[in-house]
Amino acid sequence: MKLKSIFRFVIILLGCLSLLIGVTVYSQAQNSNNQITASFYKANELFGQGNYDKAEKVYQEILASGMHSGNIYYNLGNTFFKQGQLGKAIVNYERAKRLLPYDRDVQANLKYALSLCNNSIVPLKKFGLIRLMNNITECLTLDVWTILLSAAYFMVLVSFAFFMIKKTAIFKKVAVFLLFCLIMISCLWLVKFQWFMLDKQAIIIVSEVDSRFAPALDAVVHFKAYEGAGIEIIDQNSAWVRIKTPDGKIGWVPNISVEKI
Amino acid sequence: MRYKKIKKQLANVFLFIAVFICILNTQAFAKDIKFSVSLDKDRVEVGDMVQLGLVFENTQSVPALQLPEINGLKVQYIGPSTQMTNVNGKMSSSVTHRYRIVPMQTGTVALGPFSFSYKNDNYSSAAVDLVVVDRGQAPLQNTAQGKNVGENEDIDGRIFIILSSQKNKVYINELFEITVKMYINQLSVRGIDYPSVSAQGLVFEPFAQPRQYKEQLAGKIHDVVEFKTIAYASQQGKLTLGPAKMNAKVVTRRKAGGSSGFFGSDFFDDFGGFFGRASIVPVNVSSPELSIDVLPFPDQDKPKEFSGAVGSFKMKINASPLELKAGDPITLNMVITGTGNFDSVQSPTMGALNDFKVYNSEVQESTANSKVFEQVIIPQKAEIKKLPQVKFAFFDPKKESYFIEKNKEIGLNVLPASEKLAVIIDTSNQTPVLSSTRVLGQDIVYIKEYIGKLQLDGQFLYKKKKFIIFNVFLFLVFIAVYLLQGHKERLTHDIGYARKLRAPKIARVKLQKASTYLEQNKKELFYAQIFKTLQEYLGHRFNRPSAGMTADIVEELIVEQSLDLEISEKLKDCFVQCDMARYATATLNKDNMRAILVKLEQAIDYLETYKQ
Numbered sequence: 001m002k003l004k005s006i007f008r009f010v011i012i013l014l015g016c017l018s019l020l021i022g023v024t025v026y027s028q029a030q031n032s033n034n035q036i037t038a039s040f041y042k043a044n045e046l047f048g049q050g051n052y053d054k055a056e057k058v059y060q061e062i063l064a065s066g067m068h069s070g071n072i073y074y075n076l077g078n079t080f081f082k083q084g085q086l087g088k089a090i091v092n093y094e095r096a097k098r099l100l101p102y103d104r105d106v107q108a109n110l111k112y113a114l115s116l117c118n119n120s121i122v123p124l125k126k127f128g129l130i131r132l133m134n135n136i137t138e139c140l141t142l143d144v145w146t147i148l149l150s151a152a153y154f155m156v157l158v159s160f161a162f163f164m165i166k167k168t169a170i171f172k173k174v175a176v177f178l179l180f181c182l183i184m185i186s187c188l189w190l191v192k193f194q195w196f197m198l199d200k201q202a203i204i205i206v207s208e209v210d211s212r213f214a215p216a217l218d219a220v221v222h223f224k225a226y227e228g229a230g231i232e233i234i235d236q237n238s239a240w241v242r243i244k245t246p247d248g249k250i251g252w253v254p255n256i257s258v259e260k261i
Numbered sequence: 262m263r264y265k266k267i268k269k270q271l272a273n274v275f276l277f278i279a280v281f282i283c284i285l286n287t288q289a290f291a292k293d294i295k296f297s298v299s300l301d302k303d304r305v306e307v308g309d310m311v312q313l314g315l316v317f318e319n320t321q322s323v324p325a326l327q328l329p330e331i332n333g334l335k336v337q338y339i340g341p342s343t344q345m346t347n348v349n350g351k352m353s354s355s356v357t358h359r360y361r362i363v364p365m366q367t368g369t370v371a372l373g374p375f376s377f378s379y380k381n382d383n384y385s386s387a388a389v390d391l392v393v394v395d396r397g398q399a400p401l402q403n404t405a406q407g408k409n410v411g412e413n414e415d416i417d418g419r420i421f422i423i424l425s426s427q428k429n430k431v432y433i434n435e436l437f438e439i440t441v442k443m444y445i446n447q448l449s450v451r452g453i454d455y456p457s458v459s460a461q462g463l464v465f466e467p468f469a470q471p472r473q474y475k476e477q478l479a480g481k482i483h484d485v486v487e488f489k490t491i492a493y494a495s496q497q498g499k500l501t502l503g504p505a506k507m508n509a510k511v512v513t514r515r516k517a518g519g520s521s522g523f524f525g526s527d528f529f530d531d532f533g534g535f536f537g538r539a540s541i542v543p544v545n546v547s548s549p550e551l552s553i554d555v556l557p558f559p560d561q562d563k564p565k566e567f568s569g570a571v572g573s574f575k576m577k578i579n580a581s582p583l584e585l586k587a588g589d590p591i592t593l594n595m596v597i598t599g600t601g602n603f604d605s606v607q608s609p610t611m612g613a614l615n616d617f618k619v620y621n622s623e624v625q626e627s628t629a630n631s632k633v634f635e636q637v638i639i640p641q642k643a644e645i646k647k648l649p650q651v652k653f654a655f656f657d658p659k660k661e662s663y664f665i666e667k668n669k670e671i672g673l674n675v676l677p678a679s680e681k682l683a684v685i686i687d688t689s690n691q692t693p694v695l696s697s698t699r700v701l702g703q704d705i706v707y708i709k710e711y712i713g714k715l716q717l718d719g720q721f722l723y724k725k726k727k728f729i730i731f732n733v734f735l736f737l738v739f740i741a742v743y744l745l746q747g748h749k750e751r752l753t754h755d756i757g758y759a760r761k762l763r764a765p766k767i768a769r770v771k772l773q774k775a776s777t778y779l780e781q782n783k784k785e786l787f788y789a790q791i792f793k794t795l796q797e798y799l800g801h802r803f804n805r806p807s808a809g810m811t812a813d814i815v816e817e818l819i820v821e822q823s824l825d826l827e828i829s830e831k832l833k834d835c836f837v838q839c840d841m842a843r844y845a846t847a848t849l850n851k852d853n854m855r856a857i858l859v860k861l862e863q864a865i866d867y868l869e870t871y872k873q
Binding site: 006007010013014017018021024036037040044047063066067068069070071072074075078079081082099100105108109112113118142143146147150153154157160161164165196 | 620621703704705706707708709710711712713714715716717718721722723727728731732734735736738739741742743745746
């Protein structure tokens with residue numbers, strides 16, 4: 001009886017703690033910087049007036065302050081699009097997509113910008129499981145995956161605790177099932193995490209660039225890469241980056257011709 | 262009536278079976294009978310047995326032959342073995358009459374040629390040579406390449422590979438078949454790797470799943486493992502194909518070091534596998550090289566659209582939309598089907614594209630028998646009335662000539678960019694009705710008005726301290742629950758542990774009571790309480806019946822648990838004073854009572870400190 005009451009107390013305590021943390025996180029999220037918001041509105045106004053270069057500068061200043069949001073990247077992408085810089089627009093739409101994976105406006109603008117690019121690269125077919133994992137992880141942001149992981153972890157601990165107390169087969173089955181879910185979510189979280197941490201995805205931001213066999217201007221040209229093409233950075237030095245295109249071609253291009261997402 | 266009907270049906274079934282058997286037999290005898298001779302090994306020691314097989318293919322009704330007497334050989338008929346195979350719907354049958362042959366003297370003996378007559382036809386076989394050597398004589402070096410067998414059973418010449426090519430002369434990009442066959446004669450082989458074939462200037466597909474069958478080669482029946490793949494040459498000239506190399510593991514019997522004594526006899530060798538004398542030997546075999554002559558494409562009649570496609574292909578074009586405004590895109594779907602090297606198939610070419618903006622074509626789908634290209638073109642003027650012609654040129658190596666596939670003329674209705682499309686509906690009895698198709702403009706979606714959820718760049722939830730602390734706290738709570746549950750279960754199941762835990766609590770209450778009696782100077786009650794406390798505490802502490810605890814037993818337990826003997830003395834004093842108090846209470850004063858209380862408390866403290 002005593003142990004039961006302790007356990008109840010622990011559950012209530014955990015509930016309260018979760019609530020407290022939730023409220024704190026929520027209040028922090030709401031506590032937006034007034035100055036940044038004011039700048040954002042100012043940039044929107046400039047955009048509305050067709051003053052795209054000034055609007056771009058203000059959006060860039062907001063991002064330079066260290067704060068960011070999906071909407072800022074989206075608006076900045078639109079600013080670049082209106083200035084005819086498709087590559088930079090795509091970079092910013094991709095950044096916005098990472099923070100707002102479900103936003104239809106972001107998806108539509110990205111799709112439209114890509115359709116205007118001269119991109120004839122046929123991507124290599126990826127192994128089915130990797131493709132599936134990438135598609136699943138793309139649906140949610142890293143923070144949402146982290147919350148899912150934490151929730152699964154909490155449920156696994158609770159179910160194992162119940163199993164220790166009750167010793168019934170049903171709790172054991174539930175605990176094992178939740179453990180399996182936790183492992184799956186952990187794998188997906190790791191895929192998403194490495195995607196962010198490796199920081200290898202980039203976009204060609206110049207209209208056309210020669211990709212060479214060596215990081216030198218007199219090296220033989222291997223292929224041409226066009227604005228808006230998504231590439232992977234596999235190596236870099238002070239002035240050159242070694243890129244890999246989705247169809248598996250590898251070459252060196254000047255680092256000013258690409259921008260990381 | 263019904264009986265008659267069944268009878269008639271049965272008769273039909275028998276008739277059908279009879280006709281089927283007749284057809285089978287007709288097919289069997291329609292073919293020529295092939296007669297051949299095989300030996301399971303062509304080199305034996307004197308007295309060893311070798312099996313001779315007379316193989317009659319395409320028949321099963323040839324009787325066994327009476328072999329002529331051969332000098333130096335003992336011949337005995339073993340019996341027939343028949344085989345019927347169905348490969349791709351073709352039936353074939355054979356019978357093999359097997360004979361046991363034991364050579365009695367050394368030398369080379371020619372077996373055959375054998376001949377026989379069957380149904381007025383004469384058949385004869387080739388001869389095979391049998392080499393008979395002395396017992397214990399080393400085997401001959403083999404003719405196959407790549408062996409590393411050492412002292413094990415002789416496998417030389419019994420495993421080898423042959424590399425063959427479907428064609429020796431091919432054109433660039435022409436597909437041809439390459440076959441690697443591993444021949445195994447009377448060996449147990451495991452772990453056969455896929456062959457590796459070295460070739461410069463040739464492009465291979467991975468080898469397909471191997472096929473296994475039996476084949477007669479040089480008078481011996483071999484197990485064959487056949488690997489096939491498709492290749493094509495990417496450069497002209499004389500190219501070298503091979504050597505093909507393969508690795509396998511051969512299960513062999515160890516021979517007894519060449520001694521011909523009692524234990525070196527074949528009899529004991531036969532038990533080699535049973536007594537673990539079999540061993541696995543890795544074998545690397547390689548084939549000779551082949552030369553492939555790769556021809557360049559002929560210059561005569563070479564179309565300018567030709568981009569290297571080799572095979573026999575058809576092209577199908579599909580374009581949409583065919584009614585559009587200038588500046589709107591048309592998607593061309595170009596499907597190439599046929600047989601040949603689809604790696605060499607490039608996008609078809611288009612003529613007269615001056616009035617179109619053209620984007621690069623993309624491969625939408627590529628299979629073994631088709632390749633689909635998609636190309637976007639944008640008409641720039643309203644005057645364009647047809648799509649430019651699409652041409653696809655290829656070289657057919659079978660006909661050794663070039664062919665061009667062209668599409669039929671595809672009409673276009675291109676309107677000026679601002680003009681609305683008029684659609685005329687039926688005008689027979691009505692006034693003309695103009696309907697318009699809505700032309701949708703395309704642009705990006707407008708900017709967002711609200712800033713959204715602001716957060717620090719690079720700051721993620723998993724990095725936040727509160728989040729980490731929360732998760733660690735969860736884990737600590739789980740550990741606490743685990744420990745508490747473990748303690749609870751021990752209390753339930755381990756009585757000794759439960760008593761030991763309860764002992765000091767009970768003792769404390771009772772000593773409190775004894776202390777009250779001391780203050781009130783109630784000697785009898787005090788000593789009774791002390792004795793009770795002593796027995797109960799020690800009983801719980803050592804997990805023994807409380808009533809049975811005496812000074813001697815306590816001493817034994819203290820010695821057993823290697824505790825301080827001074828404690829034993831103190832406890833003994835307590836027991837003695839309690840006994841004394843029963844008979845001579847008057848001799849004990851308040852100081853004695855206090856002293857015994859202190860002693861008991863000290864003993865209990867000590868025993869609690871050194872709890873096991």
